[in-house]
Amino acid sequence: MSTEWKMQGEYLESCTCRGACPCIYLEPPTEGDCTALVGWHIKNGQYGDVPLDGLNIAVALNAPGPMAEGNWKAVLY
Structure with a gap:
């Protein structure tokens, strides 16, 4: 049995990678690690x-x- 859910809203991301973060596409971070x-x-x-x-x-x-x-x-708030 699964619980139905839905969300609409806004998303914001900032990281230490140069340009658009390649990590979300499973590519390596541009700076060696990603914060x-x-x-x-x-x-x-x-x-x-x-x-x-x-x-x-x-x-x-x-x-x-x-x-x-x-x-x-990771820390979730």
Whole structure:
């Protein structure tokens, strides 16, 4: 059994890679590692019967190499 969910909102990303971050395309980071701050603002959303409207989420992370290889350090706010 799965819970239905949906979200609409805004996404923001900033990282230490040069230009557009290649990590989201499973490419190696341009600077050897990737330190990033990623944020979402949920304008409208729900998870099952739980409303998500107006919530903000932030992730601070460091990937020591290509993200697909793991070994991330991350904090979720």
